[in-house]
Amino acid sequence: MPETPQQDGARRASIGARRNPAAEAAILAAARDLLAERGYAGFSIDEVARRAGAGKPTIYRWWPTKADLLIDVYSAEKAAIIAAPETGALWSDILDYTRALWAFWRGTPSGRTFRALIAEAQAGEAALRALRDKFLPERLKDLRLMFERAAARGDIDAAAVDALVELYIGFNWVRLLTDRIADDPPGIEAMARTLAGAPPGKAQ
Amino acid sequence: MPETPQQDGARRASIGARRNPAAEAAILAAARDLLAERGYAGFSIDEVARRAGAGKPTIYRWWPTKADLLIDVYSAEKAAIIAAPETGALWSDILDYTRALWAFWRGTPSGRTFRALIAEAQAGEAALRALRDKFLPERLKDLRLMFERAAARGDIDAAAVDALVELYIGFNWVRLLTDRIADDPPGIEAMARTLAGAPPGKAQ
Amino acid sequence: MPETPQQDGARRASIGARRNPAAEAAILAAARDLLAERGYAGFSIDEVARRAGAGKPTIYRWWPTKADLLIDVYSAEKAAIIAAPETGALWSDILDYTRALWAFWRGTPSGRTFRALIAEAQAGEAALRALRDKFLPERLKDLRLMFERAAARGDIDAAAVDALVELYIGFNWVRLLTDRIADDPPGIEAMARTLAGAPPGKAQ
Amino acid sequence: MPETPQQDGARRASIGARRNPAAEAAILAAARDLLAERGYAGFSIDEVARRAGAGKPTIYRWWPTKADLLIDVYSAEKAAIIAAPETGALWSDILDYTRALWAFWRGTPSGRTFRALIAEAQAGEAALRALRDKFLPERLKDLRLMFERAAARGDIDAAAVDALVELYIGFNWVRLLTDRIADDPPGIEAMARTLAGAPPGKAQ
DNA sequence: AGGTAACCGAGACGGTACGTCCAGTCTTTAG
DNA sequence: CTAAAGACTGGACGTACCGTCTCGGTTACCT
Numbered sequence: 001m002p003e004t005p006q007q008d009g010a011r012r013a014s015i016g017a018r019r020n021p022a023a024e025a026a027i028l029a030a031a032r033d034l035l036a037e038r039g040y041a042g043f044s045i046d047e048v049a050r051r052a053g054a055g056k057p058t059i060y061r062w063w064p065t066k067a068d069l070l071i072d073v074y075s076a077e078k079a080a081i082i083a084a085p086e087t088g089a090l091w092s093d094i095l096d097y098t099r100a101l102w103a104f105w106r107g108t109p110s111g112r113t114f115r116a117l118i119a120e121a122q123a124g125e126a127a128l129r130a131l132r133d134k135f136l137p138e139r140l141k142d143l144r145l146m147f148e149r150a151a152a153r154g155d156i157d158a159a160a161v162d163a164l165v166e167l168y169i170g171f172n173w174v175r176l177l178t179d180r181i182a183d184d185p186p187g188i189e190a191m192a193r194t195l196a197g198a199p200p201g202k203a204q
Numbered sequence: 205m206p207e208t209p210q211q212d213g214a215r216r217a218s219i220g221a222r223r224n225p226a227a228e229a230a231i232l233a234a235a236r237d238l239l240a241e242r243g244y245a246g247f248s249i250d251e252v253a254r255r256a257g258a259g260k261p262t263i264y265r266w267w268p269t270k271a272d273l274l275i276d277v278y279s280a281e282k283a284a285i286i287a288a289p290e291t292g293a294l295w296s297d298i299l300d301y302t303r304a305l306w307a308f309w310r311g312t313p314s315g316r317t318f319r320a321l322i323a324e325a326q327a328g329e330a331a332l333r334a335l336r337d338k339f340l341p342e343r344l345k346d347l348r349l350m351f352e353r354a355a356a357r358g359d360i361d362a363a364a365v366d367a368l369v370e371l372y373i374g375f376n377w378v379r380l381l382t383d384r385i386a387d388d389p390p391g392i393e394a395m396a397r398t399l400a401g402a403p404p405g406k407a408q
Numbered sequence: 409m410p411e412t413p414q415q416d417g418a419r420r421a422s423i424g425a426r427r428n429p430a431a432e433a434a435i436l437a438a439a440r441d442l443l444a445e446r447g448y449a450g451f452s453i454d455e456v457a458r459r460a461g462a463g464k465p466t467i468y469r470w471w472p473t474k475a476d477l478l479i480d481v482y483s484a485e486k487a488a489i490i491a492a493p494e495t496g497a498l499w500s501d502i503l504d505y506t507r508a509l510w511a512f513w514r515g516t517p518s519g520r521t522f523r524a525l526i527a528e529a530q531a532g533e534a535a536l537r538a539l540r541d542k543f544l545p546e547r548l549k550d551l552r553l554m555f556e557r558a559a560a561r562g563d564i565d566a567a568a569v570d571a572l573v574e575l576y577i578g579f580n581w582v583r584l585l586t587d588r589i590a591d592d593p594p595g596i597e598a599m600a601r602t603l604a605g606a607p608p609g610k611a612q
Numbered sequence: 613m614p615e616t617p618q619q620d621g622a623r624r625a626s627i628g629a630r631r632n633p634a635a636e637a638a639i640l641a642a643a644r645d646l647l648a649e650r651g652y653a654g655f656s657i658d659e660v661a662r663r664a665g666a667g668k669p670t671i672y673r674w675w676p677t678k679a680d681l682l683i684d685v686y687s688a689e690k691a692a693i694i695a696a697p698e699t700g701a702l703w704s705d706i707l708d709y710t711r712a713l714w715a716f717w718r719g720t721p722s723g724r725t726f727r728a729l730i731a732e733a734q735a736g737e738a739a740l741r742a743l744r745d746k747f748l749p750e751r752l753k754d755l756r757l758m759f760e761r762a763a764a765r766g767d768i769d770a771a772a773v774d775a776l777v778e779l780y781i782g783f784n785w786v787r788l789l790t791d792r793i794a795d796d797p798p799g800i801e802a803m804a805r806t807l808a809g810a811p812p813g814k815a816q
Numbered sequence: 817a818g819g820t821a822a823c824c825g826a827g828a829c830g831g832t833a834c835g836t837c838c839a840g841t842c843t844t845t846a847g
Numbered sequence: 848c849t850a851a852a853g854a855c856t857g858g859a860c861g862t863a864c865c866g867t868c869t870c871g872g873t874t875a876c877c878t
Contacts, residue, residue, distance in 0.1 A: 014855035016843035023855070041327040046833055055856045060835065118381055119326035122319045123245040132382040163391075163398040170374020173381070177322055178336040187367075194367040197401065220875035221822035250864055259825045264866070420850075428850065449735040452838055463851045468840070526789055527734035530727045531653040540790040571799075571806040578782020581789070585730055586744040595775075602775040605809070628870030629827035656859055667830045672861065 012053060019062065026052040027059055031073050036109035040116035045069075067127030070117040071135065077110045090150035091189075091196035094168065097146065098188050101172065102181040115176060140165055156197060164195055216257060223266065230256040231263055235277050240313035244320035249273075271331030274321040275339065281314045294354035295393075295400035298372065301350065302392050305376065306385040319380060344369055360401060368399055420461060427470065434460040435467055439481050444517035448524035453477075475535030478525040479543065485518045498558035499597075499604035502576065505554065506596050509580065510589040523584060548573055564605060572603055624665060631674065638664040639671055643685050648721035652728035657681075679739030682729040683747065689722045702762035703801075703808035706780065709758065710800050713784065714793040727788060752777055768809060776807055 012022055030051035035043055045066065049056045063069040085096040105111030117135070120127040143165045151158040171191055175181050192198075216226055234255035239247055249270070253260045267273040289300040309315030321339070324331040347369045355362040375395055379385050396402075420430055438459035443451055453474070457464045471477040493504040513519030525543070528535040551573050559566040579599055583589050600606075624634055642664035647655055657678070661668045675681040697708040717723030729747070732739040755777045763770040783803055787793050804810075 011841095011856065014842045014844095014853080016845080017851085017853035018844075020854065039327070044833055045835085049857095053856080055858085056835075057837085057857090058855065061854080115326045119323040121381065122323035123243070128383055132384065136378075136382060160394065160398045163394040166378060167371045167375050167395065167398065170376070170378040171371050172374070173378055174340075174370060174374040177325065177377070178340060179332055180336065187370075190364065190367040191371065194364045194371065215825065218822080218824035218873045218875095220873075221820090222875075224824070227824070248864055249866085253825095257825075259827080260866080261826095261868080262824065265823085431850070447735070453840085454838055457852095461851085463853075464840080465842085465852090466850060469849085523734045527731040529789065530731035531651070536791055540792070544790060568802065568806045571802040574786060574799075575779045575783050575803065575806065578784070578786040579779050580782070582748075582778060582782040582785050585733065585785070586748060587740055588744065595778075598772065598775040599779065602772045602779065623830065626827075626829035626868050626870090628868075629825085630870075632828065635829070657861085658859055661830090665830075667832090668860095669831090669862075669864095670829065673828075 023052070023054055023058055024062065027054050027062075027069075028073055028076055030054075031069055032077070032109045032113070035070075035073065035112045035116060039112050040119050043116055065120075065124060065126040067117060067120050067124065067130045070113055070120060070127075071130055074110055074113045074117065077104075077108050077113070085146075086149070089196070089198070090147070090153075090155045091192045091198040093146050093150070094192035094195060095189055098172070098192065099183065099185075102175075102183065102188075105176060105181055111176060111181065118173070118177065136169075139169065143168065150196070168195060227256070227258055227262055228266065231258050231266075231273075232277055232280055234258075235273055236281070236313045236317070239277065239316045239320060243316050244323050247320055269324075269328060269330040269334075271321060271324050271328065271334045274317055274324060274331075275334055278314055278317045278321065281312050281317070289350075290353070293400070293402070294351070294357075294359045295396045295402040297350050297354070298396035298399060299392055302376070302396065303387065303389075306379075306387065306392075309380060309385055315380060315385065322377070322381065340373075343373065347372065354400070372399060431460070431462055431466055432470065435462050435470075435477075436481055436484055438462075439477055440485070440517045440521070443481065443520045443524060447520050448527050451524055473528075473532060473534040473538075475525060475528050475532065475538045478521055478528060478535075479538055482518055482521045482525065485512075485516050485521070493554075494557070497604070497606070498555070498561075498563045499600045499606040501554050501558070502600035502603060503597055506580070506600065507591065507593075510583075510591065510596075513584060513589055519584060519589065526581070526585065544577075547577065551576065558604070576603060635664070635666055635670055636674065639666050639674075639681075640685055640688055642666075643681055644689070644721045644725070647682075647685065647724045647728060651724050652731050655728055677732075677736060677738040679729060679732045679736060679742050682725055682732060682739075683742055686722055686725045686729065689716075689720050689725070697758075698761070701808070701810070702759070702765075702767045703804045703810040705758050705762070706804035706807060707801055710784070710804065711795070711797075714787075714795065714800075717788060717793050723788060723793065730785070730789065748781075751781065755780065762808070780807060 012020070012026070014020060015022075027048060031043070031048045034047055034051060043066070045056060045059055048054075048069070049059055052059075059069070063072065085093050085100075087093050087096060105114065117127065117131060121131040122128075144161060147156065147161045147164050148158075150156050151161055156164065216224065216230070218224065219226075231252060235247070235252045238251055238255060247270075249260060249263055252258075252273070253263055256263075263273070267276065289297050289304075291297050291300060309318070321331065321335060325335040326332075348365060351360065351365045351368050352362075354360050355365055360368065420428070420434070435456060438456045439451070442455055442459060451474075453464055453467055456462075456477075457467055460467075467477070471480065493501055493508075495501050495504060513522065525535065525539060529539040530536075552569060555564065555569045555572050556566075558564050559569055564572065624632065624638070626632060627634075639660060643655070643660045646659055646663060655678070657668060657671055660666075660681070661671055664671075671681070675684065697705050697712075699705050699708060717726070729739065729743060733743040734740075756773060759768065759773045759776050760770075762768050763773055768776065
């Protein structure tokens with residue numbers, strides 16, 4: 001993955017009085033790779049600038065806080081993410097979604113990126129606001145769909161949807177933040193059945 | 205709370221070839237107060253040393269990583285924490301426990317401390333291990349009690365206990381990490397009833 | 409003095425394929441005011457451009473180095489400067505000239521400007537050349553007049569004129585560069601009499 | 613000259629809660645060499661730190677401003693400087709002293725250093741104060757000796773000493789600041805005779 | 817009883833990163 | 848061709864912390 005697209009020896013100059021997409025791409029790529037290689041501990045604006053062949057002011061101009069940069073890195077990757085699946089049963093929807101999400105977190109720099117974003121939010125107000133007011137609601141909306149569909153089918157109580165979504169998100173956060181998102185079918189399935197109210201032994 | 209017990213003008217010398225409890229207390233108190241005042245962002249070993257009137261090596265001697273210090277700060281406060289309540293019904297047990305936990309997080313430096321610990325775990329392997337292998341299991345064991353009691357009563361399926369605990373922990377983490385632990389009876393109650401499998405309208 | 413003539417809200421566009429006098433005036437005025445307000449330390453092309461409502465390239469086009477700009481700023485003000493006086497005696501000529509020069513340096517941004525120019529000459533070859541080969545000879549020529557007149561009168565040895573001029577310039581530079589050009593009649597008079605070879609007690 | 617005494621591969625650690633002479637020496641040497649090589653334009657704290665193998669805070673700890681560092685660099689070299697000579701006549705004293713001074717300025721990094729110090733004084737109050745209140749008086753005292761001796765001999769008027777010293781210093785400054793301190797016997801001699809009041813043709 | 821080992825505060829050390837400012841160059845858009 | 852605008856890389860600024868080290872001093876333990 002680490003294949004930052006720049007450093008062709010030539011210097012990347014301005015393209016006039018507007019944002020240079022090449023610079024933006026180089027910075028995002030450098031940030032992504034750096035996160036992938038060294039995690040949050042090694043993630044510094046200095047190093048991103050160095051790798052991207054960019055000036056620090058260029059970074060600060062477009063991403064005033066680290067959180068802004070992290071969000072963009074995460075979003076750029078999220079394109080690949082799975083839409084809520086539709087297996088017919090909530091518990092297996094959850095199972096599929098979770099495995100896909102964890103695979104995404106493991107297989108791309110995204111897991112590291114999201115962990116970094118949460119960490120950053122514990123230190124800075126800006127990151128916290130971004131996480132709470134922008135990131136989380138978006139994800140919530142996304143997930144609610146899955147649960148509302150189940151409610152429409154009568155699988156779960158419609159009044160419980162909000163709580164279920166938040167519980168589900170929490171489960172994923174704890175796993176990610178404690179670095180336990182290796183593929184874990186038994187753990188995930190138990191969680192999925194519990195959330196869906198499906199008896200544990202009951203086959204799909 | 206900020207009443208760091210030191211700075212009497214006199215220098216706190218060694219008491220021989222063993223740990224000086226006064227130094228330890230001063231450092232923990234300084235760390236606690238600093239966290240309370242400035243949060244994770246302002247939490248530095250330099251500042252703790254300054255406030256405690258301690259030398260940095262003294263801190264590093266006993267707490268090699270920030271995480272070690274954070275854990276001790278958190279543990280020192282945890283004395284006050286509530287044992288799992290016993291109301292007779294799981295959903296109200298959860299409700300009580302959660303409100304007590306959040307009050308504890310809000311009313312002491314503990315919330316800040318725990319947030320700091322989680323953030324630290326995203327940057328350092330040591331903190332991660334401490335959080336995952338020492339802190340979390342301990343908490344898990346603590347909480348499992350509450351759910352196992354409910355399973356014994358037949359309120360929930362015994363096979364779901366582990367998942368329920370992890371879901372519940374996740375809910376609390378998300379709330380804490382996004383700074384949404386203000387007293388929130390509706391949100392907590394919905395979560396508690398959902399987890400306990402109790403119909404939303406059902407009175408206590 | 410700070411009354412930079414621009415910033416009328418309107419944008420100052422090009423006036424075709426030739427230098428825009430309005431832009432030039434605005435830049436010189438901005439440079440002068442900036443020097444007056446913040447001295448050499450605060451004198452940056454960025455800030456001049458900002459104040460003048462000009463683009464940096466516009467400045468660099470016409471004044472390739474800071475020294476060029478400083479020289480123009482100084483020259484623009486120098487119009488007001490006193491021609492060599494004619495009191496009949498060298499020592500009082502010097503006295504008058506010096507007091508006029510220092511008053512000029514104190515009362516306009518010129519003192520700051522000239523100090524900036526000398527400082528700039530210590531860092532850049534261009535400024536050095538400008539100072540040494542353009543500025544200094546011009547001033548020398550100006551001053552030599554005063555001393556040559558005295559030599560013609562027989563007050564001083566004609567062969568000493570060059571040395572006297574350079575000594576006199578040096579005196580002024582040291583005073584300016586160490587910020588000691590407050591009105592100083594005794595100091596100036598002693599210097600003037602010494603240079604002119606006039607006995608100190610001798611009245612005019 | 614550039615033979616900075618460090619970089620033996622080993623890291624230069626602290627030697628306890630006190631200033632490390634090795635670090636001080638390395639920093640002064642690096643500063644001196646940098647000045648010699650690149651002059652004031654290339655003189656940055658960053659580069660000094662790099663060359664000295666020192667941390668920037670170590671430099672700022674002991675030399676809060678650039679001027680402080682420049683003064684120390686100049687002073688360290690000044691050991692070699694010539695005491696006021698005693699040839700029996702003022703004009704030849706001046707001649708000797710000047711040639712020795714200029715040779716010193718040319719032959720060591722001192723010329724560059726002093727130019728840098730003067731430049732710095734145009735930008736910062738600290739440097740100005742150091743130059744005006746510490747450096748200049750010291751030099752003045754040094755030089756007054758030479759002129760007072762001449763006054764005692766009756767060569768010059770005792771009342772003119774102060775002015776003569778300041779004129780003489782000014783002459784040297786102008787020459788240094790305009791980079792004209794190449795050996796210049798005619799120019800120096802004319803100045804010396806003029807200051808000393810000796811007829812130009814008179815042999816030694 | 818004396819020597820020594822480990823502790824204590826203090827603070828300097830080499831470093832890395834921070835976020836900002838400025839230098840000088842470039843390109844676009846408009847006149 | 849000119850001007851304005853503002854982006855671009857690059858590098859220096861001065862500060863905050865990091866984790867390590869050495870000092871000088873104190874006290875308890877073990878010969």
